[in-house]
Amino acid sequence: MLRASEARDRPYFVELLASAAVHTYLGGPQPRDQLERDLPEVPEQWPGSFVVELDGTMIGQILLRRPAAEGKVDLGYLFLPRVWGFGYAAEACAAALGWLDGVLPGEPVVLVTQSANLPSMRLAARLGFVEVERFRAWDAEQWRGRRR
Numbered sequence: 001m002l003r004a005s006e007a008r009d010r011p012y013f014v015e016l017l018a019s020a021a022v023h024t025y026l027g028g029p030q031p032r033d034q035l036e037r038d039l040p041e042v043p044e045q046w047p048g049s050f051v052v053e054l055d056g057t058m059i060g061q062i063l064l065r066r067p068a069a070e071g072k073v074d075l076g077y078l079f080l081p082r083v084w085g086f087g088y089a090a091e092a093c094a095a096a097l098g099w100l101d102g103v104l105p106g107e108p109v110v111l112v113t114q115s116a117n118l119p120s121m122r123l124a125a126r127l128g129f130v131e132v133e134r135f136r137a138w139d140a141e142q143w144r145g146r147r148r
């Protein structure tokens, strides 16, 4: 299920954002004690931020943002390591993109991921993203894909 963030998700956001495994290709995790202290009571409550729930518990987050500089909608995804490898990210991202297609028909969506992040590259391909360019940023090769 995709839904807005709620107060009961806070411990899962702490887990997600403090996870070294989740942030291997995302510039490193945030310190857990800092997150425990600073995260709002309802974290990540903004339009385009979806909590992914499985059996009543948060397992990940999907982000649909439109950065001012870029102008195009950008897809992001973070899932807890214990649920990797079951196709949940693919199912949830496809549902979020389906929702976007309904509210903004024909809207192009872009995605940037490190090319070394193979699970993310496989997911992007599975979702129908095709390569636009590769570029260097944050000390690593980045892959930009686009989906119509």
Ligand SMILES: CC(C)(COP(=O)(O)OP(=O)(O)OC[C@H]1O[C@@H](n2cnc3c(N)ncnc32)[C@H](O)[C@@H]1OP(=O)(O)O)[C@@H](O)C(=O)NCCC(=O)NCCS
Residues within 6 Å of the ligand: 021, 022, 023, 025, 026, 075, 076, 077, 078, 079, 080, 083, 084, 085, 086, 087, 088, 089, 090, 091, 112, 113, 117, 119, 120, 122, 123, 126
């Ligand atoms: C990127 C990320 C979401 C991918 O998670 P994932 O679980 O591998 O992705 P999917 O939901 O597409 O699952 C695919 C895997 O599940 C397997 N699978 C099992 N059952 C499946 C099913 N019913 N349907 C689809 N895939 C299934 C697939 O074989 C595949 O495994 P493989 O990649 O080893 O071939 C996850 O690695 C993650 O959260 N990483 C940290 C955050 C990050 O780097 N985000 C990217 C920056 S935006």
